[in-house]
């Protein structure tokens with residue numbers, strides 16, 4: 257019955273019983289994106305692949321993606337996300353059904369414009385620290401910018417969403433960030449293999465790696481538990497002082513509560529969230545809130561180092577909007593006026609989407625219309641994969657798709673909405689989208705104002721480690737600008 261329903265879709269030859277298992281053997285974090293693009297050019301933007309009795313639908317079809325992502329019915333994540341379960345539990349990224357609805361409702365107001373406005377102050381201060389730390393590298397020599405950016409984004413997510421300072425930028429190394437890097441590489445390798453996705457088979461066939469995975473997850477949990485405890489204590493002390501449930505800042509004015517404060521005080525069905533439920537969300541937001549923006553910023557800085565003319569245009573805009581006074585904090589209003597930098601960020605997220613692929617499991621039949629192959633039905637049980645990376649580099653949509661050209665986003669030039677989806681779309685889109693854009697803009701404006709980025713070292717080579725990273729690091733050189 258399922259075969260009949262997808263008979264209209266092309267795809268590779270799938271021999272009986274095993275299906276296209278032979279193709280799965282070619283997948284690895286390094287080959288994944290290249291093969292994805294190859295399959296799309298070979299079989300078209302929409303295809304079906306059978307592996308045993310699993311039906312995978314690979315979609316780069318904008319029309320179909322719009323219908324699926326906008327739907328309120330197909331919100332369940334692809335089963336492969338389960339390999340993240342031991343780490344992120346039932347946090348917002350992985351949960352579904354009633355739990356997801358309730359949590360999304362509680363958390364959404366914590367990313368309201370008025371809260372982001374307060375966060376911009378933190379973005380400004382932490383970016384200043386990052387710029388100061390980079391001074392030691394402003395000698396024109398090759399270095400990898402990743403760990404500088406990573407420490408800054410960690411400090412930012414902890415101080416804003418969690419209301420806790422962790423001073424990652426003051427330390428040489430951060431065990432949490434190192435554990436995230438190693439664990440995501442390990443989990444991503446498991447993503448690519450049909451049998452390693454199953455926890456028991458992974459444990460039986462690779463006991464040493466299972467042990468390592470558990471150890472890394474313990475390190476990450478220990479860190480997030482500490483963040484929660486620190487904030488819980490600070491909150492209790494504040495409440496004792498003010499005798500009220502509303503958090504007040506240093507000058508006593510009432511302000512909206514940040515994410516962790518809300519989680520600590522929220523009730524669902526009349527009961528407060530348990531410690532584990534709070535930890536799951538803190539784990540989810542600490543990870544999603546720093547690893548994605550680190551990836552975005554690192555790729556963008558690397559690309560800028562290869563495009564001096566883009567840096568010049570950025571600098572011109574920065575000086576026009578912000579003036580020469582580097583001690584004046586940058587406000588949310590200033591950021592809104594940096595339109596060319598917005599195009600630079602858009603272009604970088606097009607070429608290097610930090611989340612390169614998203615997936616859903618269809619719990620019911622999904623009826624679609626107007627796709628590349630007309631109308632049809634995808635049967636319940638299908639696994640639906642949307643290759644954001646492949647879509648955003650499709651030559652039919654973007655001329656010279658592998659070239660970094662921010663001008664293609666200027667003057668409101670637009671492609672169809674679902675041909676550009678770095679933050680996904682619909683009810684399960686990225687909740688931190690505005691947060692990320694403001695943070696990235698602030699960091700870029702500060703770094704480019706202070707330093708000229710130079711083309712040094714190897715080019716990036718994309719690898720899927722859950723989040724998009726580079727196998728060769730993010731190499732560049734820097735020189736301080738003296739003439740401004």
Ligand code: HEM
Nearest residue numbers: 348349544545548549552610611614679680686687688692
């Ligand atoms: C450039 C930076 C970022 C990019 C490109 C990005 C991209 C995405 C994408 C594509 C999804 C959908 C994932 C899926 O369907 O499986 C997502 C979901 C999510 N993102 Fe982001 N993200 C970024 C930054 C952030 C930040 C800064 C935060 C938190 C402060 C965040 C928190 C989340 C959460 C919690 C979800 C799950 C939402 C839900 O399912 O309801 N992200 N993000």
